Amino acid sequence: MERILFYAKKHNYSKYSSTLTEAWRLSISGISYTLILSCPNELELSPDEDYTIGPAASFGILEARRHRERGISLAMFLGLLKYYRQSYMELIEHGIEPGLYRDKYRIKVERFFDRMELGFCTEWCSQSENTKMLELQTKNREVINEKNRYLTIFETIHAPVVLINEENRVENYNHAWNELFGESSIPGSTYYSKGMIPEKEIPDFLENILPGLDQSTTDYTLEKRLVTKQGVKLFQIRIKKMLDISDKYRGMVIILNDITDLEKAEKDKIQKEKIEGVLEMAGAVCHEINQPLQVVLGQTEIIKMITDEDAPIQKNLDTILSQTGKMGEITKKLMNITRYETKPYLKGAIINIDKASPDRSASG
Template identity: 35%
Template structure:
């Protein structure tokens, strides 16, 4: 029996095609489901009790006059099938006729199984007994039910079918996409509310569901495509078209799918539309924005070119007279100083200092303008090492000051080493400058993490600033302290912000008057030793 069971379970697709072929040949598909899946399910539902029955010698004995259909599982299967098929409206002759072709399909499979003659005859007898018992059980159950009960069963079945139809009709009507069903004669047999609204300017799509008079021709805007698809060989097709109907235009993506019955016969076309008018409007807006951005980019490029021209003018035309003035000042303060009184020499000295500061300002302004154009050379930079180097340089420039530097070890990040050095030079230089009036100055560089974000910082205990003015620190040429208090041009922190932003990071500040300031910044792939803290270099007492 194992061989026959394996033959049946591995050939259900073949069985489905075989039985379906007999059903088509003898006209049964006109009265049964047109879905291939329904036929496949019926084969699976029949094969399971056949396999179970093959294992039972008791169930496959020849039919006798005193067979007990209630205790005989095969006959009982026929009884249950009778109840289900009767409620579906299947007649007894239709069922018995169709079962003949099911039986023939299984016997055909047996004959191609390659079994010995003796096994073939044994298996054939078992299959015949199985189908005989089903037919007897089915017929007995059918005859047991009187006409009144049959009518009641059919009414209940009709109610279920109506409920199912209404359920799917509700789904169909609720679809946001317009959908049409066009039959084989080219008439619209169904369309949902979205389609009625699109093509006919009304919501009363239900008018097209009932009666021959409610079968309109396809909408003129799609009639040619539907007719051409009906005679084509394609199963499906799709295209985009502007639909003009009911006084409006809509840009639609249209999908057409052939409806085929179980025999492969063409039954009509499903037409599904997707109104993409809004998307087309958005595409137009995006195109307009792209055009605007292109214009702005062109204007920006022109502005950059003008800025470069201005930089050239500043670096050459403006510096040349400054150089001349500085040179004459040096002559007046040098070889010619004996012919000038002390007050005049002081005036000339101030002129020379002003020229020097102006030259420094021009240099910083040019450096700031180049920050947005220089190419980044990304690599892993040791920020702790850079900070120590800057601390050493600051000490060398003013050996008399006592400042304690606290620098955290093993702080590393990804970026351009030269630009990151410029960031720390500006921040630590500012800290050095704004702690000038402190007897116990402390400048600290470290790293930390808060709310999942890693950052570096430079902190000092210097002059600080008003917390409300923190956002002004990074505005170019904006100074929170007067020039008489601390020298500078207001470009340093603006340069820091531009460099950090070019690295994809952020920069912000915290502080208070006479309580110091802390500048924070982020850079990619920042790492530091967990639990590490800035270490003092011991050059000044703790604040």
């Protein structure tokens, strides 16, 4: 396949051929399969033979119809077919040792392509110009409908998509893109305005990205915040070069996935995990502190009761009661934490208990 593709590119046949690898693979597969079917048969030519029958001729006739419907001329098809033939001959030349077998296979392949060309030309010449025109018109309508179907799919894609050509200019925006960044939110507005408005420059945020891409890179992903009609959003930007082995379309497809909600969900998850960790720690601390705190509080009140009111120690006992009360309030706040809030402390940060645990009594 690489060999015939090389010749197609070298001699400009790729301008009129498929851009996708599978189409070329199927063409080689079809010829090879038909060649295998034909090998057991006598392939030498005769002036009285019907060249519209047999595997090679049938394949040639089928291809004649297909290519004629696509607007391919007889000369154009036969020209490329010569390079298919040459590719197979070179395969024999380099893959089989010189000798009788190589000569035998070479003649078989030559006659196979001869018969395919005869079948092709017979079918081509048997049709009137009017029939060929009707075929072409029918196929053209099918192609237009297929184009419209894929354009509709392109416009319907939920994610914003932009097609960039090899000169880094916009080929097309889809509807989702225009809803977020474009001047018009009407589906198809970019495609059908071609030629009526100046060619669009690439979006500003891509100007600093595309020039820095490695030319060998076919797939590139990054995240970036962008200003849209709906506010600032975080996008995962996926840049992929077009899968065109014919080198006709060397641009790229850029797809934006809105991950704003995903980012928020991840932040909420982290926040929840932090709160759960804080609550577990706070619960353990409160449990461990409250018990000795109650003992201190109780013993202090007993000492205060059995001590003369005028005794100097009463002031110290009041201080102990006041501070243990504050400690009790702190443990209550720890148990009421509902969000993760911190404040600077020395070179780090600590939980801001007052902000993390709203005063429920005040709100009630």
